Amino acid sequence: MSPGPRERSRAARHLLALLLLALPAQGQDGWAPLPAPAPAAASGPIRRFALVAGNDEGGSGTRELLYARDDARKLHAILMRVGGVREADSMLLLNADADDLLTALGELERQAKDARAQGDRTSLFFYYSGHAKDGALRLGKSKLPMESLKARLAQSPADMRVAVFDACHSGTMTRTKGVRRAPAFEVESDATRAAKGLVILTSSASDEDSQESDAIGGSYFSHHLASGLLGDADRSGDGKVSLGEAYAYAYERTVADTVESAAGAQHPTFSFDLAGNGDLVLTDFAERKEGLRFPASSPAGTYFLVDPKGFVVAELSKVLGVERLVALAPGRYFVKRRLPDRLRVGEVSVSAGQLAVLEESDLKDVAFADDPVKGVERNLVYGRHWSIGASGSYQYVFDAPLSRGGYFPSSPVIGIDTTFHNAFGKGFGVGIDGVYGFANGTLNTGVFSTPYRYSLLSVGSTVLYEWPDGRWVPYLGVRLGLNIMGREFPGTGLPAQNYQTFSPGAVAGIKLRLSKRFSISVRGRLHYLLYNVDQVRNFGYLELASVLNYEFRD
Amino acid sequence: MKSIALLCCCLLIPACGNWSNDDLEFLNAMPDKESLRAKIPTGTTGGLSGEGTRRDALAIGERSKLYSDTRGASDQFNGLLNFLLRALDFVRTLPPTTRTSDSRTWGPWDDSENPGFQFRVVIKKASDTQFVYAFQHRLKGGEFFDTVTGEFRPTPTLRKGKGGLTIHGAGATQLKDGKLFDTIEKIEMAYVTDQLPVTVVMKMTARPGQPLTTLEYGYQENADQSGGIGFRTIGTDPNVIQLDTGTAWLSSGAGYGVATVIEGTYRGATHFECWDASFNTSYVKQTWPGGVELGDPATCVTVSGFPRP
Structure with a gap:
């Protein structure tokens, strides 16, 4: 009998932990969590930069994507709100070509270099959603070879670089070094030496397509990555989502959602080239205290949080007895939980700077046919x-x-x-x-x-x-x-x-x-x-x- | 800029059609055959089928000879109209070939009825209230000559107004089916169709040397569908130099006619004849020596505007 997903996940985490512990120490400075939990001597202020790009067009031989730009917008907004990235330190490129992308990257690299010169530790989050084909990102009619981009990122002056590629065959980026097609990896959370280097996450393996879903209004991978960053990936319950948590979450959900699709299962991959170690916190909503809180008493189940336009903004897998937090932006949301024979639905409103609490008593049961948000589901x-x-x-x-x-x-x-x-x-x-x-x-x-x-x-x-x-x-x-x-x-x-x-x-x-x-x-x-x-x-x-x-x- | 110009061309070129208010104004100037046609009662049984068998001798109760002669003459007149104005039916189905601000021209086209000839129709707006037109033919490569010319003064009622036309014998006789005009120099018509009674008058002038030098025709149609036709012939016969013939009828068909020698040896001789609604003679009176009077004069009807003798 082959091991199930949970067993595989545990085994891979252990393997990754061992790998990361075995990494040689190569630098004095290191990556610090947000906020930096590392000892003061090893860490100072960290300045986070983000380049987020989405391109629906891939030039000849490709069909226009439906959600690449939306995915980019979504990730960019999350990084701005709970990712510790200042607006001045981020760039959002929509349907930009390769030259624009490299120019923007160069600008952020210049800023990162300046920040380092002032003694700041720096990180660069690079996200791309779009087409990739024949070893190159396809940005409209322009092409950007993955290997050259990877080399560029490897040489980037930021202390820590995290690159996320949501594109078909994007596993090509991780094929050569440190590649893992595994459900999870971990960076030691109690490390005293902040990590430096490059981590690459891809939405699919090198021989797989990355799939979009009309039902969720985005790509599977980016949707689950975003949902995880908003809180569902916070398995530790500390109000922070680390890179490892986010990847593990996105991996599990992406594979689960695509395993029965016509295109076949889609397996995200990762690679890393790290020196030092330390927890890589991508989002922190513990102190911001803005969003929707699910009390420990809330029933177990998967909750869907849907905005008024019908977008599934986030999902939450709730376990009874554990309080959970989803860092929703201020606004009104439908909440929907699927029961075996009916739906339990309700509405919540999140105010700026406040935590709304979802009480079970606020929800009501409706038949599947009366799903209040089905009329605007994206697949329709x-x-x-x-x-x-x-x-x-x-x-x-x-x-x-x-x-x-x-x-x-x-x-x-x-x-x-x-x-x-x-x-x-x-x-x-x-x-x-x-x-x-x-x-x-x-x-x-x-x-x-x-x-x-x-x-x-x-x-x-x-x-x-x-x-x-x-x-x-x-x-x-x-x-x-x-x-x-x-x-x-x-x-x-x-x-x-x-x-x-x-x-x-x-x-x-x-x-x-x-x-x-x-x-x-x-x-x-x-x-x-x-x-x-x-x-x-x-x-x-x-x-x-x-x-x-x-x-x-x- | 180049692409914009190309786009404009693409949008302009396919715009086509004959949608024209002005064309309608010009077409309105052309004579309406139906308005000019002589409409003589024929009864419901097509009672003139025996035209060719009418008798020479007058007899009460027989088909009226004067009516039959009038009907025959009006049929010939209507046939002449068809000949003259047949081009209208063709022209009306086609958009003008050439448009200017004050004219429309249809053709020239080859005339299938007259091989070797081409024809065209030209209408000009002489003023806001007057249009002039011409039907013209030419031998291919030659100069156009007039076969029909005319003018029309329209009224606010479609195709109603005052007009006149002239058939030019010199031109018409060159055409295969214009041999009738070998003996006719010209035919002039004038008509008033915008008010009642509708009147149409025609004067045919013969070429020199013909026994009949002039034929005048007048037609009037009243609002109650009664009407009358008058003919005047002027010839070279010394006995009957000028003969005036007039017939009048009610809408029922009953009517009367009178033929009078105006000039000539038989001057004053009159033939008066009445017929009933079946077009059968009900009264006859001839005023020359040996003339007869048959039937009852009380059977004669009266038609407004056409006094009996």
Whole structure:
């Protein structure tokens, strides 16, 4: 019988402890925990630097990621709030290229060098979420070879460097030295010599993909890393999350979540090149005392903390009899705990500088079907999917009425459309549509008046961006329509007339989700309409519509 | 900048069609065949099927000869209209070939009815209240000549107004189906269709040497669908130099007609004839020596605007 995950975890921790104890001492200065628990003689003020990068784009041969930038934002916010990193000492790069990344790294290295010159001990936290392929990070169209980045980090002037790579095949970074595909490692917590060197964590092994999850709205690894840093990884209960705790937590959760996925289990890895030892504290929320406290009496189970937009901000595995703290940012959250036959849900509000307490009595039982946050679950929002819609609208043409010499009448319009959501990345959709309008009226040419029948057929394609994070989904887009208009003058002997033109325009609207698949929206289209027969005239039209949508989502 | 210009071109090029208020104004100037057509009652049974078998002798209760002659003449007039204005039906289906601020031109196109010829229709806006038009033909490569010219003064009511047109025999006779005009120098028409009674008058002038030098035609249509037609022929026959013929009818079909020699040896000779709603003769009176009077004059109807003798 092969050992289970818990046994493997324990064995690996012991192995890592032995390895770290065996490391040769190479420096006088060392890494200090936050706040530094090491003896005063061996430690002074520590200045923490952070470079956090997220890039959804990976250039040719890659498909745009949905959550890389979100993951970067999330990690950056955690480091700012509970990671001891000052805003001036951090950089957040979103969809930046390789040159920008190296430039930012150089700037932080320069600052770290200056800090060291002033006697500060320094650390550099490097985080990257994005594409990696063929041994290089893919930042948009640019490439950054992993080996050169690793060499650069190894030479970085900061005393301690922690690099986290959440990318496919990122295990390449740890393949050559000190690599461990193991559930945990430990740095001796009672060490007296602060560590110096480089630790690299990767989200997957060198031959594995790193997977994103629509259900959690991020990559598995970064989500669990973030959740751990907020408190769930604090196994020791000291109000601090060390690097070892964070990695062990992220490893266990990532493997557990991906083991049954179509892409197969994803195994985070780590490597280290350390001198000295000491506990590497990444987040400290013991003194800040801001967040949500779970009393010791709270029932055991996994708690999901969901923000109002439906993002699972953090998870907590609660054990009965142990008080736990999650360092949530101020705000309102849904709390959800899954029971065998129902959900237990509630709402809490975290105020700045205060610890909210979750009382079991604040929660209530609901059926799975009544999950109050399911309607905005990310998997229902960010996954690529189709929708169809039927609309009724009125098209108001910016022209004189035909009864006073105008060319095109305003008219009611009905239409259908189909949209492929998140086609080009999170929020970006493309759609095609067709509308038909009709009107009767009287045309006044200035010489005579005559009745007419008007018809409009417009087919168009729209590229839009949605903000699908909540129940209300606003969207903006551009549309190019081909308008085919006709009018007849029955019983007059006058010939039917027609006109065709391409009509560019803008689209804006807001959608209200009624259920998992149905939604209604109010939409406006503002279009330019060229007329060039009698003379060149620049018209426009505004189309206000109400739309009933059905989305094909699992 | 280059890409913006290219985008603009892409957006402009596909804009096309015949959606034009101005075109409608020009088209409105062209004669409406239906308004100009002579509308003589025909009954519900198509009762003129026996036109070709009418008898020479007058007889009460037989199909009225004068009615039949009038109907035949109006049919010929309507046929002439169709010939003259047939190009309109074609032109109305197509957008103008050339547009200027004060004109529209359709064509030139090859005339399938007249091989070797091309034709075009030109309408010009002479003023805010007057349009002039011309149907023109030419031998391919040659100069255009007029076959029909006209003018129209529109009113706020679609295709109603006052107008006139002239068929130019010199031009029309060059066409394959214009041989009728070998003996006709020109035909002039004038019409008023924007008010009742609708009136259409026509004057046909023959070429020199023809036995009939002038034919004048007048048509009037009243609001109650009663109406009348008048013909005046001027010829070289010394007995009947000028003959005026007029017929009038009610909407029921009943009517009367009178033919009078105005100038010539038989000056003053009159033939008066009434018919009933079935177009059968109910009364005849001839005023020349040997003329007859048959039937009851009380059967004759009265049509407003067309006094009986």
